[in-house]
Amino acid sequence: MSAGAMVGNGDLERGTSAKGRNQRFSGDVDYSERQWTSWLVPMIVVANVAMFAVIMFVNNCPKNHDGVGSCVAKFLGRLSFQPLRENPLFGPSSSTLDKLGALEWNKIVHQNQAWRLVSCIWLHAGLIHLLANMLSLVFIGIRLEQQFGFVRVGLIYLISGIGGSILSSLFIQNSISVGASGALFGLLGAMLSELLTNWTIYANKGAALFTLVIIIAINLAVGILPHVDNFAHIGGFLTGLLLGFIFLVRPQFGWKEGRHLPGRLRLKSKYTACQYVMWIVATILFIVGFSVGLLMLFRGEKGNDKCSWCHYLSCVPTSRWSCNY
Structure with missing residues (x-):
């Protein structure tokens, strides 16, 4: 349930011309792209904050808690948090999260509650979890929304979240899971594929790729700690990576300006052959992977039965903690 890392491909410098690195092509022709107004991402943030308030209202620690310890921040009334011994993230009880739609394998498979694959994305285990995400x-x-618009970014966010939920359900059956981390890792994966598929239009791409890969690796490494659903991270990342190849393809450098040139000087193809190949391969892998994952889940199959070592991807046992899946 950890949050994804923060980095933006938009800081990369695009294109060079005979007159220098200033996002220009063919002399003075402006190659800058339309900047969208970001409203979807702020709305998602507002929705998550509002949902957390609803969670705490339903939780009502002063009335429902009868365990060890007392509610935290009692001045908040029914919005106060569970005792830190029960939830150190300043949040509700696990039973409240389960009631409101947390990811739970048994209820998805045996009680036909597939909607939990989506609802869990909008729930958070605590205030710290919410703020980080x-x-x-x-x-x-x-x-990303400023560069590509709300439709593509919104689709990547939601579908990546579902992809993370599917992989998490396949490998974790003994506990519940909540959080937007799968969707966030999807955006991170999309940033990586966007850089790769639009490689030729970026300057300083080697440094950008190295930085992005390091950030992704660090965040996935954090996921091997206990109580962190790294399968949701991995599923969301892989889904977003494939969707980035599909949704975030840009025309090859100079194509827009080249339309005004004489026929022999004009670029004949809007996209490069490599971009077409990556688009086709990513589309096939996404359809096959999503379909197989859903089929396995609704048939009640368990990922750990198919892969005896995969549980180490989410938690590595040490002398300080154990992993129970």
Whole structure:
């Protein structure tokens, strides 16, 4: 349930011309692209904050808590948090999260509650969890929405969240899971594929690729700690990576300006052959992967039965903690 990292491809410098690195092509022709106004990402943040308030209202610690310890921040009334011994993230009880739609394998498979694959994306285990995810969403999502618009970014966010839920359900059956981390990792994966598929239009791409890969690796490495659903991270990342190849393809450098040139000087293809190949391969892999994942889930199959070592991707046992899946 950790948050994704924060980095923006938009900071990369695009294109060079004979007159220097100033986003120009063919002399004085402006190659800058339309900047969308970001409203979807702020709305998602507002929705998550509002949903957390609803969670705490339903939780009503002063009335419903009868365990060890007392509610935290009692001055908040029914919005006060569960005892820190029960929830150190300043949030509700696990039973409240389960009631409101947390990801739970048994209820998805045996009680036909597939809607939990979506509802869990909008729930958070605590105030710390919520703040970490929403800060990451703002830094990642706003930049992407400004570049590619709300439709494509919104689809990547939602579908990646579902992809993370599917993989998490396949490998974790003994606990519930909540959070937008799968969707956030999807945006991070989309940033990586966007850089790769639009490689030729970026300057300083080697440094950008190295930085992005390091950030992704660090965040996935954090996921091997206990109580962190790294399968949701991995599923969301892989889904977003494929969707980035599909949705975030840009015309090859100079194509827009080349339309006004004489026929022999004009670029004949809007996209490069490599971009077409990556688009086709990513589309096939996405359809096959999503279909197989859903089929396995609704048939009640367990990922750990198919892969005996995969549980180490989400938690590595040490002398300080154990992993129970």
